[in-house]
Amino acid sequence: MKLAQDVLAGKRLALARLLTHIENGTPEGRVALDALFPHTGKAYLIGVTGAPGTGKSSLVNQLARFYRRSVNGSTPRKVAIVAVDPSSPFTGGAVLGDRIRMQDLAGDRGVFIRSMASRGALGGIAAATAGVVQAFDAAGYEIILIETVGAGQAEVDIAKLAHTTLVVEAPGLGDDIQAIKAGILEIADILVVNKADRPGVENTERALKNMLQLAHPAAHVFRHHGQIMEVQGAAPAQEEAFWLPPVLRTVAIEDVGIDELAAHIARHREHLESSGDWIQRERVRLQNELNTLIQTMLVARWRESISEGEYQHTLDALVERRLSPHQAVTKLLAPVTH
Numbered sequence: 001m002k003l004a005q006d007v008l009a010g011k012r013l014a015l016a017r018l019l020t021h022i023e024n025g026t027p028e029g030r031v032a033l034d035a036l037f038p039h040t041g042k043a044y045l046i047g048v049t050g051a052p053g054t055g056k057s058s059l060v061n062q063l064a065r066f067y068r069r070s071v072n073g074s075t076p077r078k079v080a081i082v083a084v085d086p087s088s089p090f091t092g093g094a095v096l097g098d099r100i101r102m103q104d105l106a107g108d109r110g111v112f113i114r115s116m117a118s119r120g121a122l123g124g125i126a127a128a129t130a131g132v133v134q135a136f137d138a139a140g141y142e143i144i145l146i147e148t149v150g151a152g153q154a155e156v157d158i159a160k161l162a163h164t165t166l167v168v169e170a171p172g173l174g175d176d177i178q179a180i181k182a183g184i185l186e187i188a189d190i191l192v193v194n195k196a197d198r199p200g201v202e203n204t205e206r207a208l209k210n211m212l213q214l215a216h217p218a219a220h221v222f223r224h225h226g227q228i229m230e231v232q233g234a235a236p237a238q239e240e241a242f243w244l245p246p247v248l249r250t251v252a253i254e255d256v257g258i259d260e261l262a263a264h265i266a267r268h269r270e271h272l273e274s275s276g277d278w279i280q281r282e283r284v285r286l287q288n289e290l291n292t293l294i295q296t297m298l299v300a301r302w303r304e305s306i307s308e309g310e311y312q313h314t315l316d317a318l319v320e321r322r323l324s325p326h327q328a329v330t331k332l333l334a335p336v337t338h
Helices: 002-008 012-024 027-039 056-068 097-101 129-138 153-160 176-181 201-218 227-232 258-275 277-305 308-319 325-337
Strands: 044-050 079-085 111-117 143-147 164-169 190-193 247-249
Touching (some): 002 027, 002 129, 012 027, 012 111, 012 129, 027 129, 044 056, 044 153, 056 164, 153 277, 190 258, 201 247, 247 258, 258 277
Parallel strands (some): 044 164, 079 111, 079 143
């Protein structure tokens, strides 16, 4: 297919068109992704999540600039940024706030920024994000930074997509305990206290470290983002196999602490590869995508199997309390199950 061939050839316009097809769920986009999938699996996926106001976009901006620098004679790496924006309540499109904050990267041909509307998707990850990431991977982007909507506890969904997850906090927001309650610490591979020049940074850092120390006896929770460990089975017996998330300070807008953060990201990648966790996370990531697609396709096929009138009639009975939700589902699925 020509679109897939053009993407493999490095044509940015073709990639931009493909990303639009993926977001819109068109048949052409699906065909292109099918052709490109054998060329994926090389990119390093870094998720960045956290509460609103923590400076995630500024941090992503500085990380992208770091990876575009030539360090010790190394070749600058191609970087893609997937910024999942809240959907506009009027158009359903992305509000593009992240693109505005990343204007200084716009002239770099080695960086591709894509803002996506979450369209109400839970977990801050738009349904099409996995497809967009695959397209960037096939197009040769070595580092893919995925910034999610700061929506709270549903943010844990990013752990199913990224190899390394950064959870960003900031002093003075009063949300340390909220983040812990939401389970967001359980998905962190690296904890970042951004805006570390603000008052209260010591308190925020201390709270995060205390929580990590309390959790250390059950360190397997962090090794595979909790849910992933459940899929893979029992935790390994040797303590040295565990990864305990470091707590790092940054001031992203001043490029402070970015080099140290990048060094820890590289260290985590080495840990994933040496421990075998890289392969495990890839398996779980693809398993999650497979399950999501199965659910989507089954629902679509079921919806085609019943008439709109039958659906609305059942919904009316549910609203009028003549049927319970379980009874309504049983009734609607009857043509499929019998």
